[in-house]
Amino acid sequence: MPNPVSSTVPPSSAAAAPAAHTASAAADSTPHNAKRWWLLAIVALAQLTVVLDGTIVNIALPQAQIALGMSDGDRTWVVTLYSLVFGALLLLGGRIADFWGRKRSFIVGMAGFAIASALGGAAQSTWELIAARGLQGLFAALLAPASLALLTVNFPGGKDRIKAFAVYGAIAGGGAAVGLILGGVLTEYASWRWCLYVNVPIAIVAIAGAIPIIKESKAHGNTKYDVPGAILVALGLGSLVFGFAQAENGWGTWPVLVFLPLGLVLLGLFVFVESRSNHPLLPLRIMADRVRGSAFLTALLSGAALLGALLFLTLYFQIVLQYTPIQSGLASLPMTVTIIIGAGVLSKFLARIGVRIPMTVGPIVGAAGLLWLTGITVEGNYLVEVLPGLILLGAGLSMIFVPLQNVALSGIADHDAGAASAAVTAMQQIGGSIGTALFTALYTAAVSSYLVGTAPTQAAELGALVSGYHSTFLWAAILIFAAGPLAFFMVRGHKDLLS
Structure with missing residues (x-):
């Protein structure tokens, strides 16, 4: 095969070209490349917007239902339509980002998400709010894979890649809890509408930063849809x-x-x-790799356990312990703080220990935290019954999410970065839907079983609710624990995934 360098470069400079290329690559990978870290901040902001939107709107729903006169079925559609459109269009959104341009897709996705959020905040009827949520899902399906693809192509390897994905993983794990806090504050002190309006200033900042800082990248060659x-x-x-x-x-x-x-x-x-x-649309080689396949399954299991557990923990705080929305959000904060601290610590050692150990131990620690939460009672001693479980869960999730993106996107060619990023997000989104549905069914069965043959008193009703929460936390623990053996047997000695 002819050498492409020798055909375009004079003999005197041909030998120097590889060295120059190596030096350039080394320069690009140094931590002094400030633009890449600004890019990370912009992408992190966008990812936070998408992640917290699921829980921040849940906090606003009771007030929105009263204000717009929604039925319970309509209220469900406010949540369902967003996840439905988002999940359905993710893979297409990833390919559009690859072919159309990741920067362009990021900016259009961010702008569209902000416009849809503003329309939802200004909604005067139920159908307007539901339609706006569907529009949010459409633009989120373009924004999310474009964001992760930008990280993949701008942090191709080394310690910088570990740090970048540590930040991304911390947001993926803790953003839902941030949404609970922010939603509680906005709902209590402003209006439910601000739970949607808040996305507008965030989008303006992200777009203003993206235009001068992010360089366009796209797939070349075969770009047929x-x-x-x-x-x-x-x-x-x-x-x-x-x-x-x-x-x-x-x-x-x-x-x-x-x-x-x-x-x-x-x-x-x-x-x-x-x-x-x-x-x-999705090259099967992306999914067929054994190691990468374990990462996709881990994303599915951890997404199901996290979103399902957070939903019912929030219900426990507000219904049984009578916490306000703000108190409920603050009660979940230790998990988020632990994820952030854990991600920072792990990112310093990941290059040395590899991905197999944290991806094996993390699900075990996370499962231990969920099992601890099966000890909650109607009386509710937060410091004893809840706090240790949240800290363990946060520690376990940090050990999962920090290496997860590295493993799932390792060895992906730039041509397929958007498609692979969309596949990871799709697995987490489907996992969240599975977890919410599965745990709701288990919760309902446990509550009904508890009430059989019991006098209908308030104490009995609260006891039934707590019994339902016990069931959901137990099954969430089983789901997340299953990711540990997957990593142990399928991710063998893959320190090279981080290079």
Whole structure:
């Protein structure tokens, strides 16, 4: 094969070209490259917006329901439509970012998300709020994979990559709890509308920083869109998210029995189409690697456990312990603080110890924290029954999320950065939908079982609720624990994933 350097560079400079290239690459990877760290700050801001939006709106929903006269079914759609559109369009959004340009996709996604948030905040009717939430999901599906792809291509390896993904992982793990606090403050002291308006100033700052700092990057060569694959995966993921969301009304209801199998069939057809496509939406090589596959499964399991556990812990604080929204958010804060501290500490040692140890130990520690929470009581001694569990859970999540992105995106060519980033986010999104539906069903069954043959007193009702929370925390512990053996047996000695 002819040497491309010798064909374009004079002989006297050809030998120097590789050395110059190496020196340039080394310069690019130094921690003094200030622009990359500003890029990280901008991407982190965008990721925080997407992550906290799920919980911040949940805090605002009771007031929004009263203000707009929503039914309980309409209230559910405010949450469901966002996750439905977001989950269904993620892979397409990742490919658009690859082909159209990651910077351009980031800016358009951020601007669109802000406009949708403003429309939701100004909503005067139920359908306006629901439509705005769907629009938020659409632009989030473009913004989220573009953000992670920008990190992937701008931090290609080494200690800087570890630090960048540590920040990203800390936000992924702690952003939901931040949403609870911020939502509580805004709802109590301003209005439920500000839980949506708050995204506008954040977006303005992020876009203003992105325009001069972020350089455009995009895939080259084969950039033809896989239309059949896009349709199949959007319908498949959408069916799964919708089916799981409807499971709170019972696993035997017709939407669950129709849409869950339909989603699996459509995703099976998607895999079949991708295996034969010359320009696949999601190249199967991304998912087929054993080590990377374990990271995707870990994202699914940890996403299910985290979102499911946080939902029912918030219910325990507000319904049983009678905390205000602000108090509830502050009560969850130790988990977030532990994640942030843990991510910072682990990022310093990850290059030395590799990813296998934290990805094996993290799920065990996180499961221990969730098991501790099965000891909560109606009386509720926060310092004894809750705080140790939150600290353990935060420590475990930091050990999962810091190496997770490194493993999931290791060895991904720039051409596929958006597609791979979208796949990681899709697994977490589907995991959250599965966790919420599964734990809601388990919670309902446990509450009903507790009340059988019991006199309908207030004490009995509170006891039934706590019994339901015990069940959800136990199953969340089982789910997150399962990620430990996956890492132990599938991620063997992969320090090279960090280089």
